[in-house]
Amino acid sequence: MRKTEELLDCVGVVRENEVLVNDDFLGTGYGRPTESGTEAMLLVGRTEGLLLDPVYTGKAFAGFLDLVRRGTVGSEPVVFLHTGGTPALFAYGPEVLEAVPGVEGAVGN
Numbered sequence: 550m551r552k553t554e555e556l557l558d559c560v561g562v563v564r565e566n567e568v569l570v571n572d573d574f575l576g577t578g579y580g581r582p583t584e585s586g587t588e589a590m591l592l593v594g595r596t597e598g599l600l601l602d603p604v605y606t607g608k609a610f611a612g613f614l615d616l617v618r619r620g621t622v623g624s625e626p627v628v629f630l631h632t633g634g635t636p637a638l639f640a641y642g643p644e645v646l647e648a649v650p651g652v653e654g655a656v657g658n
Contacts, residue, residue: 569616574609574611574615579604582641582644586608587644587645589601589607589610589614599631602636602641603648605634607634610629
């Protein structure tokens, strides 16, 4: 975290006690899609036009949505840092297509 602060010239703006690390949405492991991650990926794609991948940013956003839904986030502004993941959509193509309503049978065509 400190190296990122130095790179962005914002040392001390974010205190360590303000950073939440939560691995409750890891599922069975890295590189393995989860139902909640896939649902989050589809929701954000439909509503915001953002591409999340099913194994990293999808799971992270699923966790973020859970915090919001439980009221844990509060009314202060929150930043969800989207670090990419679009290339992983290609690696998980069949899993992603399988989860999208209306594209049954499209895999392998």
